[in-house]
Amino acid sequence: MDYVDKLTQLREDNDLGQKDIAKVLNCQQSAISKYEQRRSKYKVEDIIKLCEFYNVSADYILGLPDLPYPKR
Numbered sequence: 001m002d003y004v005d006k007l008t009q010l011r012e013d014n015d016l017g018q019k020d021i022a023k024v025l026n027c028q029q030s031a032i033s034k035y036e037q038r039r040s041k042y043k044v045e046d047i048i049k050l051c052e053f054y055n056v057s058a059d060y061i062l063g064l065p066d067l068p069y070p071k072r
Helices: 005-011 017-023 030-037 044-054 058-062
Strands: none
Touching: 005 017, 005 030, 005 044, 005 058, 017 030, 017 044, 044 058
16 A cells, blocks of 8 residues: 555545545645546645644655664
């Protein structure tokens, strides 16, 4: 599962529509649709806003471990 899948899943798990997320990101619903269809890429600033909105870490969204340096 990549970051687009995670953001889409978070939206759906919170019973939110694309219009709701568009309001959070101050954009059109069509932009969210393009992100979820992978026709456009999320901006870093938008990922940060969504992490704050959902109260999750960027590491979770990006599929990275929570540790600053992976164990070897």
